[in-house]
Structures are given as C-alpha cells and as structure tokens.
Amino acid sequence: GAVVSQHPSRVICKSGTSVKIECRSLDFQATTMFWYRQFPKQSLMLMATSNEGSKATYEQGVEKDKFLINHASLTLSTLTVTSAHPEDSSFYICSARWTIGNNEQFFGPGTRLTVL
C-alpha cells in the first residue's frame, strides 16, 4: 500500500515556541491531507482538512491561528503549532488521500509532541 511519513516522530519543546510537523506522501500524490490529534486513551479527533494550493478547512473548535497548515505541494503538508503550551502536548497524525487513484486514505505513523 501507499506510504505516508511524518517528521519528526517525536519532539519536545519549551512552552511558547513553535513546532512544525511534516507529512509526506512518499509514492503517490495527495491533493488532500488530513490532520488529527489524539490525547492519551482517547480517539483521533479530526482537526483540519488540508488542500493543495488553497486554505485549510478547520473543524469546529480548532483555532486556525494556532494550528497553521500549509499544503504547498502534492506530496507535502505541514502543521505548525504556534506558541505551544503544555495542553498542546498530544499525538498528531496525518493522513493523505490518493486522489488520482481511488480516494483511499493512508495514515502516517504519528508525531508525539511534548511541550514543557
């Protein structure tokens, strides 16, 4: 199956700093990518839908100025957590839709963010 990678896999940062997480589709083009957040013992929560070349669509309750999403190419979307605080510590997971294929979604391995 298609592969989606995330970088970094784990990041620790100080409160107030910004952190960028990359999501790449390695062997297919993805017009649409999705970002999820998962707190311990909870399910994945969809944060936003990222469309190549246009603005992201955020789910209700997700602050677009805090979670900046850029989808500059068909294989790369980035999520920047701005002015991170301890409550932003979470597991961030992206997925990519295989647009030219059959619209299947493939998930990345996740990025563990810890804000001190």
Next chain:
Amino acid sequence: DAKTTQPNSMESNEEEPVHLPCNHSTISGTDYIHWYRQLPSQGPEYVIHGLTSNVNNRMASLAIAEDRKSSTLILHRATLRDAAVYYCILSPRYSSASKIIFGSGTRLSIRP
C-alpha cells in the same frame, strides 16, 4: 455523518477467533463500512472495508448484516500482535469529499 456503536473493550485468548461487533443503524446507501486498527503509539492501519457482501482479506473477514445496520469484524486466529483499538467507520468510498471521522472504537486485549 452516520454514527457507529462499538463495545468499549473486548478480551480474547490467543489463537482463538475474535468477533468484533459494530452497529450502524443510520447507515446510508452510499456508505461503505471501513475497519481500521491502531496499535499503541502508531497511526491507524487499514484492515478491511465492504458495502453489502461479506469480504475476506489476509488480515480479517467482514460480515455485513443483510439490512446493513450492523457488521462484524472477524479475526480468525488472534495473536498477541492483534491487540489494538479497532475502529468501525462509515464513509462514502471513492468520494473526493469524504473524510474519516473516528468514534471511540473497541480496545481488544489478547490473553496469552
């Protein structure tokens, strides 16, 4: 989005079959039934999907009720590596507008 209902947790013995139920009474005619699983500290992994007919693949089988209001994921011979959270999700497949919304899933534990 149509909602699914799954038991919070299940336990099974290693090398025995496991039947994971999912209720989706408000499923629409265009909704496919997808199953994903998530191992600890990993992203979700696709397991199987179906529309009306039962489906088999190398990982599992999917049994879909005739009225499509429920389905069962079957792991034929559970191993310790099958311990994960299993999510049953409804989504119009092959749709550029579809997005995957996760419910709470079933946490499956396997006893050695």
